[in-house]
Amino acid sequence: MPGSGKGxxxxxxxxxxxxxxxxxxxxxxxxxxxxxDPAEHHGEVAGALREENGPLAIAERSLPMIRxxxxxxxxxxxxxxxxxxxxxxFEEAFGESxxxxxxxxxxxxxxxxxxxxxxxxxxxESIEERDERELGFGMGEAIDRADLTVENAGRxxxxxxxxxxxxxxxxxxxxxxxx
Numbered sequence: 001m002p003g004s005g006k007g008x009x010x011x012x013x014x015x016x017x018x019x020x021x022x023x024x025x026x027x028x029x030x031x032x033x034x035x036x037d038p039a040e041h042h043g044e045v046a047g048a049l050r051e052e053n054g055p056l057a058i059a060e061r062s063l064p065m066i067r068x069x070x071x072x073x074x075x076x077x078x079x080x081x082x083x084x085x086x087x088x089x090f091e092e093a094f095g096e097s098x099x100x101x102x103x104x105x106x107x108x109x110x111x112x113x114x115x116x117x118x119x120x121x122x123x124x125e126s127i128e129e130r131d132e133r134e135l136g137f138g139m140g141e142a143i144d145r146a147d148l149t150v151e152n153a154g155r156x157x158x159x160x161x162x163x164x165x166x167x168x169x170x171x172x173x174x175x176x177x178x179x
Contacts, residue, residue: 002114002130029048031045043125055083055085059081060086148176158175159175
């Protein structure tokens with residue numbers, strides 16, 4: 001969900017030399033292509049892309065970038081998968097090597113993070129409204145399909161350690177649940 005720590009998990013991957021494809025960047029570019037400010041129109045354009053090109057629109061635009069990275073790397077982190085349909089598409093594309101990780105944090109913690117981040121227009125849209133929008137894309141189904149759940153409600157350093165462990169293939173770690 002928004003503010004859960006997906007970007008922080010991706011940053012841990014980058015620190016370890018693992019390439020990251022951020023699906024939100026696809027949406028931000030689409031905003032710019034339409035002459036819109038991504039901070040104000042991200043959700044609107046994400047919905048429009050899916051309406052215009054189907055529920056897999058953002059995943060399909062991400063696949064070539066993922067495949068390019070896989071030519072030189074064994075692992076690629078995809079930041080921002082939003083639906084069960086997208087999860088299914090990536091499973092289809094990458095088979096058993098695809099691992100879906102859900103990052104969780106309470107709504108109050110996420111709202112505080114979003115306020116501090118300043119990238120999103122939190123004055124226009126509450127955390128509840130954002131959550132509703134994301135769940136409308138099928139986020140709940142994606143969360144339910146996750147192979148691993150990583151808790152991110154406490155100290156940043158503890159989360160970064162859990163993220164590093166997951167990226168190293170270690171899943172028997174406090175705060176990481178295998179499903």
